[in-house]
Amino acid sequence: MRTLRWEGVSKYWPAPGGEGVPAVLDVDLAVNAGEFVALIGPSGCGKTTLLEIAAGLESPTSGCVTLDGKAIDGPGPDRTLVFQEHHLFPWLRVRSNVAFGLRFAGLSRSDRKKRVDGLLSAVGLAGVADKLPPQLSGGMRQRVALARALAVGPEVLLLDEPFAALDFQTRILMQRYLLAVWQRFGTTMVFVTHQVDEALLLADRVALVSAGPGRLLEEIAIDLPRPRDPADPRFLKLRAQLTSHLEREVMAAADEGMGELLLPAEESEHGIEAHERVF
Ligand SMILES: Nc1ncnc2c1ncn2[C@@H]1O[C@H](COP(=O)(O)OP(=O)(O)O)[C@@H](O)[C@H]1O
Ligand SMILES: [Mg+2]
Secondary structure (H helix, E strand, O other): OOOEEEEEEEEEEOOOOOOOEEEEEEEEEEEOOOOEEEEEOOOOOOHHHHHHHHHOOOOOOEEEEEEOOEEOOOOOOOEEEEOOOOOOOOOOOHHHHHHHHHOOOOOOHHHHHHHHHHHHHHOOOHHHOOOOHHHOOHHHHHHHHHHHHHHOOOOEEEEEOOOOOOOHHHHHHHHHHHHHHHHHHOOEEEEEEOOHHHHHHHOOEEEEEOOOOEOEEEEEEOOOOOOOOOOOHHHHHHHHHHHHHHHHHHHHHHHHHHHHHHOOHHHOOOOHHHHHHHO
């Protein structure tokens, strides 16, 4: 069983002179091999932090993330991250960007080419293999990033709001490509998004994270056949349920951030000083 599992994960970011600021608290979440899980929660609730820990880029303050029961203690080719920003090398052709992670994979030149060509056609980019990233649209660049992340043959793909910067139509197209890639390669997916519809269109299961510091509030199984129909009454019911839960957390996060601003000076913890600082 190749399961990615957050086990009692808490992360405190260092703060000057203090014990640290909690970003996530006691998160337990298991993602089974080949499963597609969406993480949703208000901005700043710790979603990126959870992915960074799974990627091995950050270590938890307590708890651990395991893959196949083995604790993750650094980055590895079994897990790759796709960000909102694509981070492609603008001076390298599309095919070289995709092949970048294969430099040390011990493949022959022709095997490398075969793998890169296969990935580029899987994401609909066979025709632009010799172009440079600045010559592509935003959606195409993000597909190059997806192909590059898949090139090393990861077991787990960690996607951090990968389509957030794209327009609505491109986003719909990207969701289709992502589902096609997932169905073809069987990669385990952890997908962070702000959008309820996106989570419901893609995932087997949606995990809702609370307003920061993030705790896992609930997991909702999306037991609907794909491709999913947003007009399906079952889809609409899940959307209403998830939207109201997410809205509650977004408001909690907003109240937290605005509390000091909304309080009259004499009731504020720091009195008039707080107002002077804010304004
Ligand atoms: N490298 C860091 N150093 C200090 N604080 C951080 C760092 N990264 C994130 N944070 C803080 O941790 C909290 C969670 O951030 P993040 O994981 O980026 O949330 P999300 O992805 O859900 O928006 C936020 O309060 C953020 O300011
Ligand atoms: Mg984030």
